[in-house]
Amino acid sequence: MTARSIRGMAAATLATTLAITAAACSAPGSAGSKAAKDSAVVGIAYEPDSLSPLLGYGKDGNSKIFDGLLTFDGAMKLRPALAAALPEVSADGLTYTYKLRKGVTFSDGQPFSAEDVVFTYRTILDKKTNNPSKTELDAVKAVEAKGDDTVVFTLKYPYAPFAERTVLPIAPQHIAAKQDVNTGPFTTAPVGTGPYILTNWSRGEKLSFKANPHYWGGAPKVKKFTMAIIKDDDVRATRLRSGDLDGAILPPNLASGFRSDTSKKTYEAMSFDYRTVTLPTHNKVSGDTAVRRALDIAVDRQTMVDKILEGAGKPAYGPVPTGSEWFTKGTERGHDLAAAKKILDAAGWKPGKDGIREKNGVRATFPLWYLSGDKLRQDHALAYASDAKKAGIDIRTQAGTWEVIEPRMKTDAVLAGGGAPGDPDFDQYTLLNSALAGDGFNNMAWYADPAVDKALDAGRRTNDKTARKAAYDTVQRALVKNPGYTFLTHIDHVYVVADSWDGLTTQVEPHDHGLASGPWWNVEDWTPRQGDPGK
Incomplete structure (x- = not known):
């Protein structure tokens, strides 16, 4: 769904907030409008237990640190990500073949290959892995690499939405296979192929990211991206009003207070929430x-x-x-x-x-x-x-x-x-x-x-x-x-965001706690508003 201004319409909530400066997390009184053009910070109400896709992080896409074989575009249509094309599906619906994108590397410089895909799916399905969402892959009978650039999934039964499950992020075998999948350092210090690299995670405070300069999709123009963890709705509204936040998603009665603010824009997203x-x-x-x-x-x-x-x-x-x-x-x-x-x-x-x-x-x-x-x-x-x-x-x-x-x-x-x-x-x-x-x-x-x-x-x-x-x-x-x-x-989810960037859109959204949905689902495609006096 293309984001659109809904001034005068009622707002709704999803437990997330958006867009402040990276410094704002540690300096609550600083004005978001004075941030560098290449910085943005997203406030969220909840933080994940883990940042490992092997334990469920990013399973529905848009994890920012990682990519899946496929991803969803703004209209929620599947498109290739780490795969070079949509999968070839056998007539009986039991075999899915993915050709992989060439030249992709993880953020540590190591090459991505079919073995990483096989490792990711096999590890998630392992009984010893504490992934609460592994039943979503119940249909998978086997996953095999055919050379470096082809992966073949064989299913136990025809599972209509299987391709949608392959937005699941891919983990690097060369790192994650060398440690305990449930407790190892990869759960809090992940390495992926995505547009952003985690630089710091202060529990209960913020997650900080920097742009991946070698991202296969092109280096993001938003170079610093921070998710500030703000659990209380009223506090998010207060910080937004004071200028400490450039944007937020709030309950209706709090969001309605920003309708007359001409420096901000409201975005509406349909949801299944x-x-x-x-x-x-x-x-x-x-x-x-x-x-x-x-x-x-x-x-x-x-x-x-x-x-x-x-x-x-x-x-x-x-x-x-x-x-x-x-x-x-x-x-x-x-x-x-x-x-x-x-x-x-x-x-x-x-x-x-x-x-x-x-x-x-x-x-x-x-x-x-x-x-x-x-x-x-x-x-x-x-x-x-x-x-x-x-x-x-x-x-x-x-x-x-x-x-x-x-x-x-x-x-x-x-x-x-x-x-x-x-x-x-x-x-x-x-x-x-x-x-x-x-x-x-x-x-x-x-x-x-x-x-x-x-x-x-x-x-x-x-x-x-x-x-x-x-x-x-x-x-x-x-x-x-x-x-x-x-x-x-x-x-319905409604977001109030400083009108300082171009490229903001929303998707049809899940019940999500801020790490994937909202106008920042495509933050890697944002561009600073040229000539914006506030920036």
């Missing part, structure tokens, strides 16, 4: 199907879109947005408080003296955690709890860090986020497959439905689009009958 409430099966209240079904229609999604997102989003009924070709029409759930109460009454959840329901001595109450400093999640959590209380369910909202929240996810609800553009397998498999329950942030609700498991496998094991559509229709209808999550909204 959703907010949802996990309803753990191991909690006596949230695990009750009647409670789940009641909450699913007690919630007023449209009011959340109107009030919290200020119209920049849509009601969500599952991981697939209503505008997607994969959305199952007829699975929309309207706000119906009276019907929610009837469901609870019929299931034996009776109102107590204070209006909160009880059943067999169990009070209808459970905690709902949201991430500290994330205003958007906080607002969703409070609205959800308010709607639930009208139905007689007491939801106690609590803020915490992921370190506090993660150990509680088996029994406590969480205001979570997710979403990936492209194939429905990308979202639904890891979110709903019962085998992944309790596997980190996969299937956080411990959702289990044999029919859903069967449909998820069917959807990823065929190239027949009609059969795949039927499989994902089955999944979405199952979520109506037994919603292990209460999906709330799909969120």
Whole structure:
């Protein structure tokens, strides 16, 4: 999607901020507008656990340090990156052959070859590698090098979106193979073929990069690029307003305060990003199907879109947005408080003296955690709890860090986020497959439905689009009958950026925490605005 100014339109959020000077991280009072023309800094709300693609970093592309065999352009179409062309695919859909780009080197000067590709994929698939996303490569049976410039993937079954999986960054065998894949220095000091080279990572503060002068795509004109880690939405807004930041992505009520600032431009990006409430099966209240079904229609999604997102989003009924070709029409759930109460009454959840329901001595109450400093999640959590209380369910909202929240996810609800553009397998498999329950942030609700498991496998094991559509229709209808999550909204992302560079665009975006998406997805293509008096 081409970025466009949306002055007067409502903003939405993604947990990221953008564009300050490299010095601004250590000197918060310095004005971003006084930065050198070749410097930019991106503020982000979260930092990664690792910078190794072997552990999942950059798996959806745009990692800046690395390249994949393929990449996505601004319209989310696949195009060659380390591959010289799109893959040749056999008639049965089981073999993908990639010819590699010649003359590419890693940032340490060593040549890139087919062996690096083979090493990367085999290492990720190794049981000893702690990559939470390895199920995304479940279809891979073998990966082999044919000389230095050809790689052949053989699949166990036809997997329609396999080419989209090969945006995964490639790691250098000559470095990463010589150390522990899970704990070695490569996890924090990576070497890649990408447009930028990591120069420093101060945990909780910033990640600093310099342009790779030998990048095969041409040396970036933005020579210094820093990601400042600013977890609190209000702090990002304050730093943007003070001139310490050149740009930010903010919750709607904070972003709207910059509409009259003529020195900044607003960029809108469509997204698959959703907010949802996990309803753990191991909690006596949230695990009750009647409670789940009641909450699913007690919630007023449209009011959340109107009030919290200020119209920049849509009601969500599952991981697939209503505008997607994969959305199952007829699975929309309207706000119906009276019907929610009837469901609870019929299931034996009776109102107590204070209006909160009880059943067999169990009070209808459970905690709902949201991430500290994330205003958007906080607002969703409070609205959800308010709607639930009208139905007689007491939801106690609590803020915490992921370190506090993660150990509680088996029994406590969480205001979570997710979403990936492209194939429905990308979202639904890891979110709903019962085998992944309790596997980190996969299937956080411990959702289990044999029919859903069967449909998820069917959807990823065929190239027949009609059969795949039927499989994902089955999944979405199952979520109506037994919603292990209460999906709330799909969120548009809106960015406020100093109008000092040319070449800024946005893509259709995933639920992302700032390392790949936003107007800096193509920062290597930015050029300083000529004659800009502010620069």
